[in-house]
Amino acid sequence: MFSPYKFEIESLNAWFGSKHVLKNINMKIKEKAVTAVIGPSGCGKTTFIRCLNRMHEIVPGAKVSGRVLFNGMDIYNEDVDPVQIRRKMGMVFQKPNPFPMMSIYDNAAAGLKLNGIRDKEKLDSVVERSLKLAILWDEVKDDLNKSGASLSGGQQQRLCIARALAVEPEVMLMDEPCSALDPIATAKIETLIRMLAEDYTVVIVTHNMQQAARVSDFTAFLYLGELIEFGSTKEIFENPRSELTEKYITGEFG
Amino acid sequence: MASYKMRKIKDRFMRILVWLALLMALIPLFSILGEVVLKGASSINLNFLTQPTPTVGEAGGGVANAMQGTLLAVGLASLIGVPIGLMSGIFLSEYSETKLSPAVRFFNDVLNGFPSIVIGIFGYTIIVLSIGFSVIAAAFALAIIMIPIVTRTTEEALKLVPATVREAAIALGVPRWKTIVSVVFSGAKKGIATGILLSLARIAGESAPVLVTMGYWRWWFAGLDKPVANLALNIYIFAISPFENWQALAWGSALVLVTLILGTSVIVRIFTREKY
Amino acid sequence: MKSSRKPPVFIHNLNVKVHKIFKKPLTGDYAFKLLAATFASIIFLILGLMIYELIKGSQLSLQRFGIEFLIGTKWDPAISQVFGVLPLILGTLVTSAIALLIGVPISLCIGLALSEYAPKRFGFAISFLVELLAAVPSVIYGLWGIFTLIPFLRNNVYAYLQGILGFIPLFSGPIYGGGVLTGGIILAIMIIPTVSAVSRDVFSAVPNTQREAMISLGATKWETAKNVISYARSGVIGAIILGLGRAVGETMAITMVIGNKFQLLPSSLFDAWYTMSAIIANEFTEATYGLYVSALIEVGLVLFFVALIINVLARLVVWRSLKLVRGIARE
Numbered sequence: 001m002f003s004p005y006k007f008e009i010e011s012l013n014a015w016f017g018s019k020h021v022l023k024n025i026n027m028k029i030k031e032k033a034v035t036a037v038i039g040p041s042g043c044g045k046t047t048f049i050r051c052l053n054r055m056h057e058i059v060p061g062a063k064v065s066g067r068v069l070f071n072g073m074d075i076y077n078e079d080v081d082p083v084q085i086r087r088k089m090g091m092v093f094q095k096p097n098p099f100p101m102m103s104i105y106d107n108a109a110a111g112l113k114l115n116g117i118r119d120k121e122k123l124d125s126v127v128e129r130s131l132k133l134a135i136l137w138d139e140v141k142d143d144l145n146k147s148g149a150s151l152s153g154g155q156q157q158r159l160c161i162a163r164a165l166a167v168e169p170e171v172m173l174m175d176e177p178c179s180a181l182d183p184i185a186t187a188k189i190e191t192l193i194r195m196l197a198e199d200y201t202v203v204i205v206t207h208n209m210q211q212a213a214r215v216s217d218f219t220a221f222l223y224l225g226e227l228i229e230f231g232s233t234k235e236i237f238e239n240p241r242s243e244l245t246e247k248y249i250t251g252e253f254g
Numbered sequence: 255m256a257s258y259k260m261r262k263i264k265d266r267f268m269r270i271l272v273w274l275a276l277l278m279a280l281i282p283l284f285s286i287l288g289e290v291v292l293k294g295a296s297s298i299n300l301n302f303l304t305q306p307t308p309t310v311g312e313a314g315g316g317v318a319n320a321m322q323g324t325l326l327a328v329g330l331a332s333l334i335g336v337p338i339g340l341m342s343g344i345f346l347s348e349y350s351e352t353k354l355s356p357a358v359r360f361f362n363d364v365l366n367g368f369p370s371i372v373i374g375i376f377g378y379t380i381i382v383l384s385i386g387f388s389v390i391a392a393a394f395a396l397a398i399i400m401i402p403i404v405t406r407t408t409e410e411a412l413k414l415v416p417a418t419v420r421e422a423a424i425a426l427g428v429p430r431w432k433t434i435v436s437v438v439f440s441g442a443k444k445g446i447a448t449g450i451l452l453s454l455a456r457i458a459g460e461s462a463p464v465l466v467t468m469g470y471w472r473w474w475f476a477g478l479d480k481p482v483a484n485l486a487l488n489i490y491i492f493a494i495s496p497f498e499n500w501q502a503l504a505w506g507s508a509l510v511l512v513t514l515i516l517g518t519s520v521i522v523r524i525f526t527r528e529k530y
Numbered sequence: 531m532k533s534s535r536k537p538p539v540f541i542h543n544l545n546v547k548v549h550k551i552f553k554k555p556l557t558g559d560y561a562f563k564l565l566a567a568t569f570a571s572i573i574f575l576i577l578g579l580m581i582y583e584l585i586k587g588s589q590l591s592l593q594r595f596g597i598e599f600l601i602g603t604k605w606d607p608a609i610s611q612v613f614g615v616l617p618l619i620l621g622t623l624v625t626s627a628i629a630l631l632i633g634v635p636i637s638l639c640i641g642l643a644l645s646e647y648a649p650k651r652f653g654f655a656i657s658f659l660v661e662l663l664a665a666v667p668s669v670i671y672g673l674w675g676i677f678t679l680i681p682f683l684r685n686n687v688y689a690y691l692q693g694i695l696g697f698i699p700l701f702s703g704p705i706y707g708g709g710v711l712t713g714g715i716i717l718a719i720m721i722i723p724t725v726s727a728v729s730r731d732v733f734s735a736v737p738n739t740q741r742e743a744m745i746s747l748g749a750t751k752w753e754t755a756k757n758v759i760s761y762a763r764s765g766v767i768g769a770i771i772l773g774l775g776r777a778v779g780e781t782m783a784i785t786m787v788i789g790n791k792f793q794l795l796p797s798s799l800f801d802a803w804y805t806m807s808a809i810i811a812n813e814f815t816e817a818t819y820g821l822y823v824s825a826l827i828e829v830g831l832v833l834f835f836v837a838l839i840i841n842v843l844a845r846l847v848v849w850r851s852l853k854l855v856r857g858i859a860r861e
Contacts (some may be wrong), residue, residue: 053425055421055424055425058421058424058430060351061351081557083427083428083429084427085427086424086425086426086427087426087427088427089425090425090426091421091422091425091426093418093421093422093425095418097416097418097419097421097422098422099419099422099423099437099441100415100419100441101440101441101443102440110423110426110437111426111427111428114423114426114428114432114433114436114437115426115427115428160422163422163426164425164426167426167427173425261750261753262750264750264752265750265751265752265753268751268752268755269647269751269752271639272639272640272642272643272647273643273647274639275635275636275639275640275643276639276640276643276656278636279636279637279640279660279663279719279722279726280659280660280663282663282674282719283659283662283663283666285674285678286666286670286671286674286678289674289677289678290670290674293677337569338569338572341565341566341568341569341570342566342569342570342572342573344566345566345567345569345570346570348566349563349566349567352567354567354570354571355570357574358570358571358573358574360845361573361574361577362573363841363845364577364838364841364842364845365573365576365577367772367775367776367779367837367840367841367844367845368779368834368837368841369778369779369780369781369807369833369834369837370779370781371779371781371807371810371811371830371833372580372584372779372830372833372834372837373580375584375587375810375814375826375827375830376579376580376583376584378587378814378827379583379584379586379587379827380579380583383587398576401572401573401576402573405570405573429557429558429559430559430562431558431559431561431562431563432558434562435562455665456665458667459665459666459667459668459669459670460667460668461667461668461669461782462668462781462782462807462811465811465814465815466810466811466814466815469815470815486667486669487669489669489670489672489673490669490672490782490785490786493669493672493673493676493677493786494676494786501677504673505673508670508673511667511670512666512670515665515666515667516662516665516666519661519662519665523658523661
């Protein structure tokens with residue numbers, strides 16, 4: 001059965017201890033498109049994206065209910081191994097977090113190496129491919145043995161994207177990937193996101209509305225843990241249905 | 255305010271007092287180092303480094319057997335102490351959400367402050383009473399002294415690895431245990447090595463637990479179920495002896511031990527400082 | 531997309547199934563966690579076994595003397611084979627008290643110097659030197675005590691002290707060099723690193739707003755520092771208790787300088803005395819029969835409980851204080 005949706009999220013709830021941070025989210029995320037999640041800070045958008053690859057649960061006291069169908073299969077089903085799920089999804093974090101003790105090469109190859117792949121030729125080709133995909137190859141190809149920490153912030157973030165791409169995921173989850181970067185580095189990452197959307201399903205959390213408008217095909221607006229509005233980016237920005245959304249995107253609050 | 259002048263004077267006075275107190279605390283340190291180097295250096299020669307302990311009244315002799323024994327006891331102790339300390343440190347840092355970890359941390363701290371002579375007696379009742387005074391018993395007691403130090407420093411080193419690094423690995427689909435072993439652990443290697451080194455230095459200088467688990471031994475290594483000689487214990491035995499050549503040996507041993515222990519501290523400090 | 535309607539009101543007790551997390555049996559993760567927990571639990575085994583073994587080892591003495599052991603004032607292994615440790619307990623307490631009297635004010639000053647007065651870089655160097663003081667093995671303090679400290683105190687300090695204060699019985703009597711006061715002094719030197727490091731930590735944890743508030747009121751540096759001390763006082767108490775723990779358990783150095791003389795009370799601060807740890811170090815390898823060894827192990831048992839109480843108390847106080855101070859700082 002073919003479904004155009006990569007994720008189908010059904011009555012998703014999430015808690016931190018007794019704090020209810022996501023309330024009954026229903027949403028379908030289209031394949032090979034960029035979906036942006038926007039909302040004021042504390043609205044649950046980071047929690048939302050972390051529920052998609054079961055990262056939410058690694059925090060003590062975290063709870064989840066509801067269903068998240070990935071390729072039609074519920075990732076919260078009892079016999080699903082979260083580790084397997086995470087391998088199919090790359091994740092990029094707010095701050096660039098290359099592994100500090102590893103070289104650029106080892107960072108890009110980390111996912112494969114940690115999963116037991118030792119074949120040098122395969123690693124070489126994957127590292128090159130993913131660094132190219134992350135538009136970093138030309139800048140680092142002569143310094144592959146340097147520490148990942150020696151790169152600039154924007155380069156580090158692209159290295160993290162390359163690291164995520166190296167495990168050949170189907171989805172890229174990006175949690176405010178540009179929040180720690182300057183405008184030039186941000187522009188590069190945005191270009192990269194558009195390019196990635198040709199082959200990958202991208203979900204990006206951002207507090208920057210212009211960024212959502214620039215890079216995404218669909219936009220979801222979260223407020224206090226509830227999904228207020230979800231639709232095509234054009235629609236949301238030009239013709240929001242909810243008053244709250246309109247107020248938010250016109251900058252009246254948040 | 256008429257008292258402003260008084261307040262000023264008091265302030266000045268206290269400032270001087272604070273620095274004076276610091277100076278007073280450092281005088282013993284410099285005195286100890288000075289004496290040990292001065293008196294120790296004159297007894298160090300080739301014989302000192304290659305000969306075993308002399309018998310009473312015999313001239314010359316050295317501490318080679320004691321260096322061998324200390325290395326052996328410390329080495330054996332670390333075989334027990336390092337794995338336990340490492341794993342406990344990993345547990346405290348990586349599984350701090352469990353109910354067990356506050357209790358583990360608390361009792362580790364408690365054990366850390368424990369008199370080493372009591373730990374020595376424990377080694378006596380549990381091992382000496384069954385196999386006799388032996389290097390095994392001493393290593394056991396020293397290992398127990400080591401465990402809380404290694405645990406603590408491992409925990410702290412692991413906690414310095416940012417949470418985002420763990421998340422990155424987990425998001426790559428790496429199981430948690432593998433994340434800990436290959437990513438987090440390698441990020442904390444230096445700090446952990448530092449902690450182990452410091453704990454080795456500490457137990458190399460312990461004499462009280464060695465005294466009650468091995469006693470004094472003036473020969474070479476003769477088997478794991480026999481005692482071995484020990485530098486720190488030798489210092490005690492030699493220092494309270496009335497023989498001048500033994501007292502000289504005590505100072506020489508002290509120099510060796512101090513070089514070993516303070517050298518470790520200094521190296522460790524230089525290394526850890528590089529990081530920041 | 532029907533998002534224009536009001537968002538659904540969420541009812542808390544809605545019958546939702548919350549996903550069980552980490553339920554998977556015996557995966558690599560579970561096994562590793564179990565392994566780490568097992569290793570970490572060895573600490574309980576050690577402490578439990580230690581109590582058990584010490585009690586078992588003291589059995590002979592416990593049965594023979596009962597409470598008499600604690601209040602007895604006679605230690606006679608040679609003839610009557612009677613063992614009582616009250617003088618040892620007193621010796622331990624008095625030398626530790628002297629150590630605190632001398633060591634604590636100095637340590638607090640060092641703590642203040644490091645947290646309030648010293649520039650960062652310089653403070654770093656001093657901290658390191660103080661740490662070195664902690665790294666020197668006990669036996670080397672003893673060696674230095676015998677050959678440097680004792681002659682120095684005998685020739686340059688005690689005679690003057692007696693000259694000035696000799697009318698007080700505490701400072702009268704013959705001067706050997708070693709003895710109660712010397713023991714207290716060497717213990718003081720040895721607890722300084724512990725007490726000053728902990729007090730530096732608790733002082734540093736005091737939020738800067740406290741200092742700024744004082745300074746804005748026109749307070750001098752010392753008045754500000756006093757406020758810092760009072761703010762961190764429970765942590766200071768913890769630091770002192772930790773120092774006490776170290777002094778009580780200290781063995782080799784004190785054994786080498788206190789003179790090791792079993793008597794209920796010394797005639798003066800210059801007289802020799804004995805402590806619990808010293809008698810173990812001194813007599814353990816020479817104890818020739820079961821009851822004697824058992825009595826020495828029971829001394830260890832007493833020391834165990836004293837150390838346990840002191841350490842538990844200190845940790846609780848320091849933990850609570852750091853939590854308290856940092857908790858307020860976070861607000």
